[in-house]
Amino acid sequence: MSRRMVCLRHGQTLWNVEQRFQGHTDIGLDEVGVAQAARAASLLASLRPTVIVSSDLRRAHDTASALARLTGLDVFVDKDLRERGGGAWEGLTREEIKAGWPVEYEAWEAPGGEVVTDVADRVAEAMTRWSGRLDDDGLLVVVSHGAATRLGIARLLGLPQELWSVLGSLGNCSWSVLEEGRRGWRLLEHNAGTLPEPVSSDDSPAVTADG
Template sequence: MIRRVVCLRHGQTKWNVEQRFQGHSDIPLDRTGVAQAARAASLLAALKPTAIVSSDLQRAYDTGAALGRLTGLGVQVDKELRERGGGAWEGLTREEIKAGWPAEFEAWEAPGGEVVADVADRVSEAIRRWVARLPDDGLLVVASHGAALRLGIARLLGLPEELWSALGGLGNCSWSVLEEGRRGWRLLEHNAGTLPEPVSSDDRPEAETDR
């Protein structure tokens, strides 16, 4: 029994371009993001997914729905796959955050926002729950968010928290592939689907600027 998960980050939004912290704010895909979702769908449809599940935020749902239209699969919704909550930072640019909260910016801990370990737990648990519904050799596509997916992947792989930054950020409509084996999860691909480029996400700054 080998089951796989494709962790697909949503397409570009206006706030991505402006480098605003999105978090739980429900921001739609922009025109570029819609095109990115269509391109990703055309590639991922060839993998013949068994199921698609999405965050309840429209940028992720619309990304998953592009794949659903090609495969004929419905998109299930799970709010536990939301992006990391940004508290007081949601809607603010990187420069505004750095100017207003210099210490918190360095730690990337938003006042009133979610703790990274909590995000890792909820996202990884949600993925495990949906994977448990797959048949043998099933393939689940999870349409979610950059920081949420990176943290969830790190938890599934059993990495200690001090090594989570070893996983780079996910570009818009890029994906990572995980496989469930007898000894746990392993990472088959990471940030696939595009040539390397800067990542604009709610993730830690160093996860976005490292190439």
């Protein structure tokens, strides 16, 4: 048996619906998000996870807690699994960002925000750290955020930065599955759990379905 990791994005928030950059702002799930978390939990519980770890932000932690209630597991918290910090853009819509910072919008680099490579490094390091706690046949569920999860997976897979956009963004309460092999981690599933649909995320417009 080999170690596996499920990377689950949090459920929907009001700011997702309004297409506002959330970043480190601590927004809770809306009613739809709560229902999404319950549905995802009912599916993922059947995989018999052995460890659950979450970002410290409410939208992720509440999503993780829905799975914990079904599995009887505790939710560990790791701040390194937070979303990419959005600096001056947090709370603003895509339209407001594009109007106010047209050059930065094209590069998706927020003034005062986190550098994309820094996010990839911290999330991948957290994933590696927590996967190290697994037994040989264990399953880790990492509950995080759209951009943070995608960037962490890309770094974990060893993709060069110019190819990170080949991984599409994750829908709310969708997940990716990775398995550890002799040569490192490999991607088994991506954005699973729902049919393809428009994605509202803090991720770059180049990789989101509605970008």
